[in-house]
Amino acid sequence: MPTVVREIVEQASTDPTFEDDFAPLVSEGKKAVGAFEQSLANFLGNLYGCPDAPPYSGPTMEEAHAGMAITQQEYDDFVALIAGVLGDNGVPNDTINTCFAPPLLALARVGHARGSRALAPRPTPARSNPQ
Numbered sequence: 001m002p003t004v005v006r007e008i009v010e011q012a013s014t015d016p017t018f019e020d021d022f023a024p025l026v027s028e029g030k031k032a033v034g035a036f037e038q039s040l041a042n043f044l045g046n047l048y049g050c051p052d053a054p055p056y057s058g059p060t061m062e063e064a065h066a067g068m069a070i071t072q073q074e075y076d077d078f079v080a081l082i083a084g085v086l087g088d089n090g091v092p093n094d095t096i097n098t099c100f101a102p103p104l105l106a107l108a109r110v111g112h113a114r115g116s117r118a119l120a121p122r123p124t125p126a127r128s129n130p131q
């Protein structure tokens with residue numbers, strides 16, 4: 001997870017589609033980027049129910065992305081970027097399509113159903129769901 005998240009942030013912050021949004025974070029320096037990576041790793045770990053992921057304690061998706069006016073296209077491109085990084089790190093395509101993509105794409109749909117221009121609210125960690 002840490003390697004994958006580092007690559008996601010490296011690629012996102014140098015990709016023309018996302019770099020403007022990531023520039024303020026990158027300008028805060030390595031420590032801030034490191035804290036963001038840890039937080040994103042926790043978020044994704046909780047989303048996928050990884051038992052050893054510490055609980056995500058960052059802002060809600062709406063708060064984290066407020067003012068970025070992320071479009072559906074940018075969101076989909078971001079999910080594709082993450083899928084590319086997973087593929088580069090040896091995750092088989094089938095696993096990406098059936099296990100990785102659905103929860104993230106569902107997050108976006110929730111956000112849109114609620115009329116939010118930002119992203120969906122923080123997901124409930126899978127492992128703390130009753131049943």
Ligand code: HEM
Nearest residue numbers: 018021022025039040043058059064070074075078079104
């Ligand atoms: C798969 C969809 C996405 C997920 C799961 C996601 C997840 C997150 C999380 C958990 C945070 C908060 C971390 C924290 O501050 O503790 C965050 C912040 C952020 N996201 Fe996303 N994100 C997604 C899509 C995007 C897209 C499409 C963009 C850009 C176009 C983006 C840009 C950012 C930036 C720049 C921040 C950090 C702002 C800051 O702290 O200065 N995200 N994201």
